[in-house]
Amino acid sequence: MQHVLTLIAPPGGLPATLPARIHDALTPLGANAAAPDWLSEGEAVDLPFNGLAPEQAEAAARLALDGAAVDVIAQSSEGRRKKLLIADMDSTIVTSETLDELAAFAGLKDRVAEITRRSMNGEIDFATALRERVAMLKGLDVSALEETWKDVRLTPGAEALVRTMTANGAHCALASGGFTWFTGRVARWAGFTSHHANILEDDGQRLTGTVAEPIFDRDSKLATLKRLCAELRLTLADSLAVGDGANDLAMIGAAGLGVAYHAKPVVAASARVRVDHTDLRALLFAQGYRAAEFVA
The missing domain is CATH 3.40.50.1000 (HAD superfamily/HAD-like)
Known part of the structure; x- marks a missing residue:
């Protein structure tokens, strides 16, 4: 099969009947699906298919799952x-976030974490945000690095x-x-x-x-x-x-x-x-x- 749709859930979160349900969702769209291949019982299964673009298959599977806690990945079978x-x-x-945790030893965790949040959301430039956060830690004893590492x-x-x-x-x-x-x-x-x-x-x-x-x-x-x-x-x-x-x-x-x-x-x-x-x-x-x- 040219493509494969992989369903992944927390252990025990994939019922044995789920592949058939997804198969039924793909077939009306023109997909030709092969038998499911379980990578881990109750946790991960491959559904090989042809006749449908991976993006279309993934969208159809998500719709059929109706918000269930299952990750869906559709891709080419070649070069996986x-x-x-x-x-x-x-x-x-x-x-x-190790920098945020390090900042806790300077009593600045909340201030630094807010800058980190905005940076990771793409709201502010990363390099500028990094320099700003590091500058706030000037004078902090290097022992704080070891203390931070203990909780990683x-x-x-x-x-x-x-x-x-x-x-x-x-x-x-x-x-x-x-x-x-x-x-x-x-x-x-x-x-x-x-x-x-x-x-x-x-x-x-x-x-x-x-x-x-x-x-x-x-x-x-x-x-x-x-x-x-x-x-x-x-x-x-x-x-x-x-x-x-x-x-x-x-x-x-x-x-x-x-x-x-x-x-x-x-x-x-x-x-x-x-x-x-x-x-x-x-x-x-x-x-x-x-x-x-x-x-x-």
């Missing part, structure tokens, strides 16, 4: 397994996503508008091949309130995606990009599979693929991996 992953860190690979948590499914893809030969890159101080640690923890981010400056004891130039921003993420593809002799179609904020939109739009993950409204509205209900293992199911193939 990607050879490059490029992922945002804050609120994507980790559950928190990987997003459910993050390690499975990265380690499964690397075990299958993919290059996994962490690309963050945050700081290398955190990305280096997260990269080692989750199993990323490389990491790319901003450098937060200090004098050995306290933060200087500055970040090294040039700022690693939206354009830098896209440039990193393209550079890695060139270095690895891949096409953009071979890549998967995932993020939640406005500074991720360029790389999400350029990648072969670009995913808005529990994203801000501006990102969810613009991305071709959305994951709204499930964890990061959804990106493995989207590539056709079976749960039995996941690397813990």
Whole structure:
């Protein structure tokens, strides 16, 4: 079959009767659907089909689901397994916004978080917002970085996503508008091949309130995606990009599979693929991996 529609729900959230319901929604539109292929019983299923564009099939499936907590991804069957992953860190690979949490040690979390919110929604320029937030932290003891790190948590499914893809030969890159101080640690923890981010400056004891130039921003993420593809002799179609904020939109739009993950409204509205209900293992199911193939 030329295309595949993947339905993904929290474990146990996909009833065995659901594929037939979706099949019945696609058939009147001219789709020829094959038998369902369960990637994980009660959790993820592939519905191969012909005769309908992926966007049309996805829209019809969402309508049939009537608001159910199920993620829907329709795409070409060819080239599903990607050879490059490029992922945002804050609120994507980790559950928190590390800069906001760092600001808590200066008593500025709410003020900094509001600037972060506006930046991630695309309301203000990312680089300007980053410099403004970092300047507010001038004089903060560097020990606050370690204290912040203690509370960092990987997003459910993050390690499975990265380690499964690397075990299958993919290059996994962490690309963050945050700081290398955190990305280096997260990269080692989750199993990323490389990491790319901003450098937060200090004098050995306290933060200087500055970040090294040039700022690693939206354009830098896209440039990193393209550079890695060139270095690895891949096409953009071979890549998967995932993020939640406005500074991720360029790389999400350029990648072969670009995913808005529990994203801000501006990102969810613009991305071709959305994951709204499930964890990061959804990106493995989207590539056709079976749960039995996941690397813990």
